[in-house]
Structures are given as structure tokens and as C-alpha cells.
Amino acid sequence: MTDVALPLPEPTELDEARHRELQILADDAVLKGHPYGDERCRNCLFYLDVDDSISYCWHPKLRVLVGADWWCQWWEEIPES
Template identity: 40%
Template sequence: MNNEQQHALLRKMAQLMRSGLETQTEPFPETEKEFAAILDELRKLDPNNVQGKMVISGFVDHPYGPDKQRCMECMYYLVHREWCDLPELAVPVDADWWCRLWRI
């Protein structure tokens, strides 16, 4: 994906969330088994189904939870690319977004 395509996809994702896309922010996976179950759901999707990825992974366009977690502090976030490097997601993300696959 080139830089222009990445920015277009980022804008599309932001617009979906602004438009009220309902995502599965709960339950947050507390165990590796629960985390793996979400990854299994994501693997069943067409890799180009970004909206499906967003719904299953629980994307929101703001810091989330009592600790105000965000992509910026997630182990999968690539700062210089503004990218989620979790293979099952592999999408551009804003530093202030969050999803339930967040990990430190």
C-alpha cells in the first residue's frame, strides 16, 4: 500500500467512526485465549474488509478506558508509519485511536 492509499484508508476509517460505526469494544480480552479468539474471527474476514476488522477489533477514534489507552502506546503501533502492525489488522491508525487488541 502506497502512502496515498494509506492516507485514503485512514480517512475512510475516521469517517466510519465519525458516522457512528458501532464496534465491539467489550469484552476486552483478558487472557491469551480470548485474544486468540478475536484473532480467529479476524482471520475469517476478507483482508480487504476494513469495516469488518474495525467492528470485531473494537476501534474507537479516541483514547479508551480509565487509563485512556490509545494506539500510540500499543506494542503493535508503528509510529513513523502510523500503522497497526498486528498481521490480522494491518491498517493505518491514528495515534489517539484505540482497539480492544491493544497491548503493551
């Protein structure tokens, strides 16, 4: 067994480009990592799987993974069936 020093991981150009794209998206969406009162992604119409702490938001202007307790300006109440 040898002790090989591995290089420290560094973000790639693709990682940095995606970060910039998602930062613009988050700023445009007023996407916050905390709820707004009782409004949170978990109880939003566009949160795909309410049983997961991280799920896909299928709102046409977002379409990204979000946390259950996050919030954005496009929060919409789930209609009663």
C-alpha cells in the first residue's frame, strides 16, 4: 500500500459556468434558503416530491433542485382536491 498524495479537487470551468447561471436564476427568482412565513417549497404546487427534503421544482422559470424549507416569489398554494 502506498501513500499517494492526491491533488486537491478544484472546480472546473463547467462548474464555474453553472454556478454563474444558477446564481442569476436564484437572484431572478428571489430564491431563498429559508421559508417566508408558512410558505416553503415543500408546500408549494411546484415541489415534485413533498416527502423528500430536497426535490425538483418544476416551475417553468426555475426547474432546479430546491430544499423543502426554501422559498421563491413564485410559490403557489397546492389546490385542495
